[in-house]
Amino acid sequence: MSFFRPSDFVADSQLRQNPEDLERLIESIHQELLPNLKIESIKPHNPVIVHQVLEPWQLLGTGNYAGVFYHSDYCDLVVKVYAPGRSGWEEELEVYRRLGSHPAFSECFYAKDNFLVLKTLYGITLYDCLNRGLKIPQQVIEDIDRALEYARSCGLYPHDVHGRNVMMLEGRGLVVDVSDFLREEPCLAWEDLKKAYYWLYLPLFSWHRLSLPYFILDLVRTSYRLFRRLRLRSNLI
Ligand SMILES: Nc1ncnc2c1ncn2[C@@H]1O[C@H](COP(=O)(O)OP(=O)(O)O)[C@@H](O)[C@H]1O
Ligand SMILES: [Mg+2]
Structure with missing residues (x-):
């Protein structure tokens, strides 16, 4: 396997990740994870469904684009696999390229076709x-704001x-999902979440x-989506 192809990697990140571990992990992605994975995006505004994933791989989480998996021997890395029909892995790779290394974000060590190998955020x-x-302390919100x-x-x-794209770790805030950070149109999700945090x-x-x-x-999530759509429509009128 040719390993340090610049197109597959975010510059420099691999230097801090053991290259042999990464090589073995990528082999396992191609030989064990992807051939046995059944993943489907049924509705674009709901998380993807993972119908099957085989040992030693385990499902860690799902979002509207992708399933996130880990291998029990390489817990510091996760693999984010985009569901068939959901594009965006290249944009996410570009976001990680621009972010570089920052304590509140993950990092991308490898990316190809429809998956990315990312640093685990615990x-x-x-x-x-x-x-x-x-309990969610105020520090978490302030850290995410700064990030x-x-x-x-x-x-x-x-x-x-x-709320599904930000995390708390030992009282500090992290941003776990940056997949839409190239989209230039304004998004009020974080401002609305902050209002809900400080006011309620x-x-x-x-x-x-x-x-x-x-x-x-999930009811709150669905109602918020409806509210967001109504707000957008009333702003257009
Ligand atoms: N780097 C990571 N470390 C740990 N868990 C992660 C990581 N990336 C994603 N996850 C988990 O997987 C879930 C879905 O990932 P996410 O990036 O939000 O997918 P999507 O882009 O499809 O919304 C997250 O809510 C989180 O629970
Ligand atoms: Mg997400």
Whole structure:
């Protein structure tokens, strides 16, 4: 396998990742993960469905574009596989190229066809924090704000920054999904999430161990999408 093809890699990142581990992982992606993976995007606004993934690979999470998997021998790396029909892996690679190395973001070590090999972020999404009743300190929100400012300074446009795309790790904030950061049109998702945090969560809920079932969280997500569509339409009229 030719290994350091510049088109497959984000410059320099591989130097800090053991190249032999990465080589073995990529072999396993081609031989074990991809041939046995059944992944489908049914509705573009809902997470993809993973019908099958075989050991030693495990599903870590899903988003509207992709499934994210890890191999039990290489826990510091995850593989984000775009579902058939969902484009965007090249744009995401370009975003990681521009971001370089920053503590609040992952990094891309390799990318090809429809998948990217990324640094694992060991956080919990804010969405899952609400489900598990974990308190979200203000520092998390401030860290994410600063990270998004950094992304802007790299010529990017933070987009679709919502509860499933940001994480908390040891009281600090991380941004886990940057796939739409090349889209220039304005997106208010993060500003709306911050309003909900400062106006509702902090004064009303942060005192309790608020643990919301996923069907409630999904209801909030769907209602917010509807609200966003109505707001857009009323702004156009
Ligand atoms: N680098 C990572 N480290 C750990 N978990 C991740 C990482 N990237 C994604 N995930 C998990 O996978 C989920 C889906 O990934 P995401 O990048 O949001 O996909 P999409 O672009 O399809 O929305 C995330 O919500 C998160 O739980
Ligand atoms: Mg996402």
